[in-house]
Amino acid sequence: MIDLQLGFAPLIILLLFVLASSIKILREYERGVIFLLGRFWKVKGPGLVIVIPGLQQMVKVDLRVVTMDVPAQDVISRDNVSVKVNAIVFFRVVDPQKAIIQVENYLVATSQLAQTTLRAVLGKHELDEMLAERERLNLDVQQILDAQTDSWGIKVTNVEIKHIDLNESMVRAIARQAEAERERRAKVIHAEGEKQAAQTLSEAAEMLSREPAAMQLRYLQTLTQVAGEHNSTVVFPVPVELLSALAGGRKAAGGE
Structure with missing residues (x-):
């Protein structure tokens, strides 16, 4: 036993x-x-x-969300500017069967697809669009990745472009462009102010021309303001109408 x-x-x-x-x-x-x-x-x-x-x-x-860092990619924009762009891709497996059977390594495949898609999408846009419309570019890359990885059982939830690296010469060129744009806006604002001032002066001159006495009162008021500054010499323009009035008065007195 x-x-x-x-x-x-x-x-x-x-x-x-x-x-x-x-x-x-x-x-x-x-x-x-x-x-x-x-x-x-x-x-x-x-x-x-x-x-x-x-x-x-x-x-x-x-099945948890995977945060994948896309390495910096050399991208040539539509206006022939060379930049380096890196991004982050957020995705998760929604169909384990497809993720194992349809692709050998879904992590490597998604990473390579994200790199090529990032270069392809950004290459269709100009540099100004890359800098100003980043949210729209994120959505474009996310939709393309999501459509292409659907057969692998993967759902791409979000794509975020982290940084767009420019060379020094391009940074200086953008700075000069921004400075020129600020100068242009300053000149336009100054010209608009001059236009409004000229229009206001024209309306004031038209109103004063209707009443000659108002013009003389304005001159006297200006003389009072200048005299109040204690200047030793006062240069004051005399209206032609006033001189004509004085000359007409003298002739009348001489005739009498």
């Missing part, structure tokens, strides 16, 4: 080993793609999963 028990001991140990190796525990964010004799069987998880050794194989898939 003892010999019989000793004979079954290796078999019992083997069964316990097989049973222990067949038990798999998957976390809440994990799924297991099960293959039976090399053929896809089903997706299991989370929780306790039984995998028969030798007959079944399981590949774990993480």
